[in-house]
Every structure is written in structure tokens, then in C-alpha cells.
Amino acid sequence: MANQKKDHRKERLDRGIKVRTDGVYAISHWTEMTYLLAPRALLIGGLLAAPLILSYFPYWQRVLSIICIYALLAIGFDFLANYVGLVSLGGGFYVGVGAYCAALLNSHLGLPPIVTVPLATLIGGIICTILFLPCLPLRGVYFAIVSLMFPLLAARIIEALNIFGGTDGIMGLDGFSSGWVEQYVLVCALLVSLFVLRRLVIEDVGLVFRGVKDNDQAVKASAINITTYKGIAVFISSALGCLGGATLAHIYNWAGLSQFGLDYSIIPIAATVVGGGGTLVGPVIGCILLVWLSEELRDLGTLRIAVYALVLTAFIVFKSEGIMNFATRKYQQFERWVHI
Amino acid sequence: MNNKPLLKVENVSKAFGGVLALSGVSLEVHHGDILGIIGPNGSGKTTLVNAITGFIRSDRGTVLFKDRNITNWPPHKIADLGLTRTFQVMRPYYSLPAFKNLIVPLFSGRARRSGGWRGGGKLGSRDTVAIDILEEIGFERDSYVPYKPASSLPTGYLKRLELARCLALRPELVICDEVFSGLSMSEMASMVPLMEKLRMEGITLIMVEHRLRELFRIANRLIVLNFGLKIGEGTSEEVMDSKEVKEAYFGSEEEVFSYV
Structure with missing residues (x-):
């Protein structure tokens, strides 16, 4: 090591994380509580404060909304891939279905955004789940291929049959009453779904989901219908995507074919890789980084994609465990130089 | 009979x-x-x-x-x-403690109906039943074997764990x-x-x-x-x-x- 000092050696202490976070020790002293609460408070406080902090930069407020939409998709992807074992490339489909549901409810029934967004989340989730039902026996890369087909197919069908406004899409939708509503709806939805999903995976039902991923034969032999659980998981994941899509439609006052775009399938996966799969928080951090990076690189023009690709590759090569896994490990370790 | x-x-x-x-x-x-x-x-x-x-x-x-x-x-x-079965190739959930492997069968409709787990919604009650089953099948509770991660268990215990998974259903x-x-x-x-x-x-x-x-x-x-x-x-x-x-x-x- 280059910075190795003479007579000194680096000592690494792993804190007893199990003891520190489980049971009464965790609330025995304010330092212990801070140890647990600080990272959580940082994320929650940071996300809640972000719209206020960015209020001088309206452009970045809009970027924050986009980050939240990608983050909703990414935690859905992470849940489905790392806890249920279904690698879904259907993100674009979820967004598109959510956007079109919200747009139809708004333009045909005249419902305000505050009603269409939850309704589109629910209806969109149900539509996606029903359409994915025939693919549920598939696993791994086979499920990925079939789920990638959905957004491509949906866009072509709308184009060919000229339904829902055809290539023009559905225009003239109501927007949110203000930018604050738009951002806080998204930030709160993100925080709530993050909390619920992190809770879900450590509950008993979460173990069943993990069982479906690790050893579906044993789950079948345990008298549990795995198709039901896969269906529930796809519903959760697609409803998150539909929520994002519905908000997106109201942000742009428009629902169109580009909302079935592959960006919504691919970027959440990249964010999960960068942020750390299986952590659920990691993908959120990944989205913040990737969307921010992509905005910063706008000045580079066409080179933007090249730089973007380089950064992604660097992450995969040098930190394949992802930011969140790395940070958690370091947070629970002390490193110090000791005199020999 | x-x-x-x-x-x-x-x-x-x-x-x-x-x-x-x-x-x-x-x-x-x-x-x-x-x-x-x-x-x-x-x-x-x-x-x-x-x-x-x-x-x-x-x-x-x-x-x-x-x-x-x-x-x-x-x-x-x-x-x-x-009617349930064990598998020749055991694949427990390696990252989980041994007793958590039994949560999946205990979550099933049959286990709930049979009253092995009384479904009172008491926190941790499935865990308790799981540890009882494991103890019955030869996991020494005192030496914390049920709490050890499944990845650290020797084959003998894994076979028992596989059997315990079946027994949790009250077959x-x-x-x-x-x-x-x-x-x-x-x-x-x-x-x-x-x-x-x-x-x-x-x-x-x-x-x-x-x-x-x-x-x-x-x-x-x-x-x-x-x-x-x-x-x-x-x-x-x-x-x-x-x-x-x-x-x-x-x-x-x-x-x-x-x-x-």
C-alpha cells in the first residue's frame, strides 16, 4: 500500500451490527439511536427538503420529479428481481399503461389528477398483472425477454389500430394544481412505497417471496401456490410503475407512445446495479445519481451517451456490489491506524 | 386401522x-x-x-x-x-437462520388450518413454532443451532431441516x-x-x-x-x-x- 506508514497498521473493527440494531441495545443510549436513525433521517429529510431547496431552480425541480418516477420503477424492479426472482424489463409498459389510464380517466371522465393518479395506479396494476399472468411460470432471462416484448407490442398496437389518439397520443390533460403538489405527491409516494416494501420483505410473507426466488420447488411442496405470490409481486411492482406513469402524464399534460419507451425499462435496471441490488434504497440512490449525471452531461451533446456508458461500466467493473451495499459495509466498520 | x-x-x-x-x-x-x-x-x-x-x-x-x-x-x-415430500438435492434459504426456513410452510393454508400455528397474529408466534419443530427433529436449542444460518449447517442438519419443512405442514x-x-x-x-x-x-x-x-x-x-x-x-x-x-x-x- 502506498500510504502505509511505518510502525503503523490499519485495524478494522466490525461493529456487532446484530447486537446494535436488534433488541434493547439499539434504544439504550442516544448515540445508538442516532447510529440507526441518522442514515434514515438523511434520506427521508433529504427527499422531503429537496423541493424546497430546489425552489430557486425550477428546472431541477422537474428533474426531481423525473428522478422520483424512475426511482419508483427501480424499487419495483429491485423487489421483483432480487426478492421474487423475476427479472422484468416491462418498466416501459408499466409507465405507459399508467399514463394512458390516467389520461383516459382525465380526458373522458373529467376526473381531476388527484383522483386519476390513485385510480390509474390500481387499474394499471391490475391490467399489467392480468397480461403478465401467462408469463408467470417463466423465470430468469425468459421472463425478461417476454416482459421486454410488452412495451414494444403495446406501442405498435396503439399505432397500428390508431386507438387512444394514435401516434399523437392524448393531449390537453389537466396538470397538477402546482409544482409543489406534483413534487410532494411523488416524493411521498416514493418514501411510503420504500417503507412498505422494506417492511414487507422482512415480514413472514417476504420470506415466502424469497422462497419463490431461491427454491420454488420447495415452496410448491410446502402447499403454497407460487403463481399467486408471483402475481401479487408483479401487481406491486407494476402498480409502482403505473403510479409513476400516471404522474408523468399529468406533468406533461400528455400521454403518448414515448411513454412506452425503453428508457423506463433500462434506466431502473442500471440504477439498481449502481445503487446495489436487494437493498431497495440503493436503486433510489442510483436513480438520483444517474438522472443527475445525465442532466449534467447534456452540454456534451452526442458524447453524453458515451460518457454515461463509461460511468456505468466503471461502476459495474469496480463496484459491482453497488453503492448501498458498499456504504452499509463501511458504515458498520471502523478503520483506524494503530501503533505497533 | x-x-x-x-x-x-x-x-x-x-x-x-x-x-x-x-x-x-x-x-x-x-x-x-x-x-x-x-x-x-x-x-x-x-x-x-x-x-x-x-x-x-x-x-x-x-x-x-x-x-x-x-x-x-x-x-x-x-x-x-x-402429502408432501423432501428433495434429494436440498436447497434451503442459505442466507437465513435455520428456523426461518420453516416460515414458508408455516405460512401455508394447511399449516394455519391445522392449528400448529394458531394464527393469533401474535408477533413471532410462527418463529416459536418453527423452533419447536426443529428441536423435536434434533436441533439442539441450547447450542443455538436453530438460529445459525442454514449455510453454516452440516449435511446432517440440512437433511433434518428438509424433513422439518415437511413436518411443519402436519402431513x-x-x-x-x-x-x-x-x-x-x-x-x-x-x-x-x-x-x-x-x-x-x-x-x-x-x-x-x-x-x-x-x-x-x-x-x-x-x-x-x-x-x-x-x-x-x-x-x-x-x-x-x-x-x-x-x-x-x-x-x-x-x-x-x-x-x-
Whole structure:
């Protein structure tokens, strides 16, 4: 090591994380509580404060909304891939279905955004789940291929049959009453779904989901219908995507074919890789980084994609465990130089 | 004990492409039996288990369990009736503590109905039941074995864990696919009384085995398979005296002498 000092050696202490976070020790002293609460408070406080902090930069407020939409998709992807074992490339489909549901409810029934967004989340989730039902026996890369087909197919069908406004899409939708509503709806939805999903995976039902991923034969032999659980998981994941899509439609006052775009399938996966799969928080951090990076690189023009690709590759090569896994490990370790 | 068989398999056949893995196998298991299924490698033992428990669809034949025709039902429905199985290749959830592996079966509808877990919604009650089951099956609670991650357990414990996963369902019939394989002599010696204990608790067992000596000690009836055909049935002495069984295991006498 280059910075190795003479007579000194680096000592690494792993804190007893199990003891520190489980049971009464965790609330025995304010330092212990801070140890647990600080990272959580940082994320929650940071996300809640972000719209206020960015209020001088309206452009970045809009970027924050986009980050939240990608983050909703990414935690859905992470849940489905790392806890249920279904690698879904259907993100674009979820967004598109959510956007079109919200747009139809708004333009045909005249419902305000505050009603269409939850309704589109629910209806969109149900539509996606029903359409994915025939693919549920598939696993791994086979499920990925079939789920990638959905957004491509949906866009072509709308184009060919000229339904829902055809290539023009559905225009003239109501927007949110203000930018604050738009951002806080998204930030709160993100925080709530993050909390619920992190809770879900450590509950008993979460173990069943993990069982479906690790050893579906044993789950079948345990008298549990795995198709039901896969269906529930796809519903959760697609409803998150539909929520994002519905908000997106109201942000742009428009629902169109580009909302079935592959960006919504691919970027959440990249964010999960960068942020750390299986952590659920990691993908959120990944989205913040990737969307921010992509905005910063706008000045580079066409080179933007090249730089973007380089950064992604660097992450995969040098930190394949992802930011969140790395940070958690370091947070629970002390490193110090000791005199020999 | 009534005379109706608990499980009745009639003429089950299964072909994989041109290979006839099972051709017309029939068997009956009565309540309280320990039935052994033996046979050389590739004789169709595991295929038979798969066909009974619904993991593969059989081409022909019927499977009756408790007088219900369960032929080609999905596995989870068969398990829900109380017929469950262990797997030859154990794949527990390695990252989880051993007792958390039992949460999945305890979450099933059957386990909730049977009252093993009373579903009062009390926090941690499934965990408690899981640890009780593991203790009963030989995990020493005092040395914290149930709390250790499944990845750190030796094969003997993993086999027990696999069996415990079945017992968590409160089954009536358990099909054990090679629980003795890969165990040391002492591990096997402690497994035998466990099987007998299960039978005394009223669980009927079918054991698919390669370890004949241990199986002969506990099984009261044996079935011998070879190339998908049932070639022998009866007590261990009867089966071992049969000419066909000897031929299947050791080759025919002419063949044996031709090598000598």
C-alpha cells in the first residue's frame, strides 16, 4: 500500500451490527439511536427538503420529479428481481399503461389528477398483472425477454389500430394544481412505497417471496401456490410503475407512445446495479445519481451517451456490489491506524 | 386401522421422449406403513415420487390419496391435502437462520388450518413454532443451532431441516427422497430412531433409498424398481431372496460367472 506508514497498521473493527440494531441495545443510549436513525433521517429529510431547496431552480425541480418516477420503477424492479426472482424489463409498459389510464380517466371522465393518479395506479396494476399472468411460470432471462416484448407490442398496437389518439397520443390533460403538489405527491409516494416494501420483505410473507426466488420447488411442496405470490409481486411492482406513469402524464399534460419507451425499462435496471441490488434504497440512490449525471452531461451533446456508458461500466467493473451495499459495509466498520 | 389404503397408485407410466421412465407401476400404502422404494440408479424412483406429488405429469395411470383422485394435480394442492415430500438435492434459504426456513410452510393454508400455528397474529408466534419443530427433529436449542444460518449447517442438519419443512405442514404422508444419502454413519444412526418416532406419531412414510441396511431396519414393506418396472414387493427378506432383484442389483448369474 502506498500510504502505509511505518510502525503503523490499519485495524478494522466490525461493529456487532446484530447486537446494535436488534433488541434493547439499539434504544439504550442516544448515540445508538442516532447510529440507526441518522442514515434514515438523511434520506427521508433529504427527499422531503429537496423541493424546497430546489425552489430557486425550477428546472431541477422537474428533474426531481423525473428522478422520483424512475426511482419508483427501480424499487419495483429491485423487489421483483432480487426478492421474487423475476427479472422484468416491462418498466416501459408499466409507465405507459399508467399514463394512458390516467389520461383516459382525465380526458373522458373529467376526473381531476388527484383522483386519476390513485385510480390509474390500481387499474394499471391490475391490467399489467392480468397480461403478465401467462408469463408467470417463466423465470430468469425468459421472463425478461417476454416482459421486454410488452412495451414494444403495446406501442405498435396503439399505432397500428390508431386507438387512444394514435401516434399523437392524448393531449390537453389537466396538470397538477402546482409544482409543489406534483413534487410532494411523488416524493411521498416514493418514501411510503420504500417503507412498505422494506417492511414487507422482512415480514413472514417476504420470506415466502424469497422462497419463490431461491427454491420454488420447495415452496410448491410446502402447499403454497407460487403463481399467486408471483402475481401479487408483479401487481406491486407494476402498480409502482403505473403510479409513476400516471404522474408523468399529468406533468406533461400528455400521454403518448414515448411513454412506452425503453428508457423506463433500462434506466431502473442500471440504477439498481449502481445503487446495489436487494437493498431497495440503493436503486433510489442510483436513480438520483444517474438522472443527475445525465442532466449534467447534456452540454456534451452526442458524447453524453458515451460518457454515461463509461460511468456505468466503471461502476459495474469496480463496484459491482453497488453503492448501498458498499456504504452499509463501511458504515458498520471502523478503520483506524494503530501503533505497533 | 381400516383396510382402505391411504395412497393408491395404479399403473402410472411416464416417458421422457423415447425413454420409458415408469411403465405401469402400482403400489398401495396403508396408514402407519413405512414403505421403502429401492432400485438401481436410473430405475425411476425419483420419477415415481415426482409423479405422485405432481411435480411431473404422468402419461397414464391414477393416483388416489385418501380416496381422492389427485392424478396430475398441481404440487401445492397435493401438499395441501397432506402429502408432501423432501428433495434429494436440498436447497434451503442459505442466507437465513435455520428456523426461518420453516416460515414458508408455516405460512401455508394447511399449516394455519391445522392449528400448529394458531394464527393469533401474535408477533413471532410462527418463529416459536418453527423452533419447536426443529428441536423435536434434533436441533439442539441450547447450542443455538436453530438460529445459525442454514449455510453454516452440516449435511446432517440440512437433511433434518428438509424433513422439518415437511413436518411443519402436519402431513399425513411424507415421501422422503434419499434422506440417508451423504450422511456419515453416526448421522445415519441418529436418523433411524427419528423415522421411527415419526411413524409412532402417526405419519405414514415412503422412503426412497440407496442405503439398504438402514432401510431394512425401519421399512415394513419394500418395492423394487428397475427400468421403470416394479420387479419385487414384500418384506426385506422376501425381496432380497427374489431372483429378479438379485439380477437387477448384481447382474444375472451367467453374467457374474462370465467375469470370474
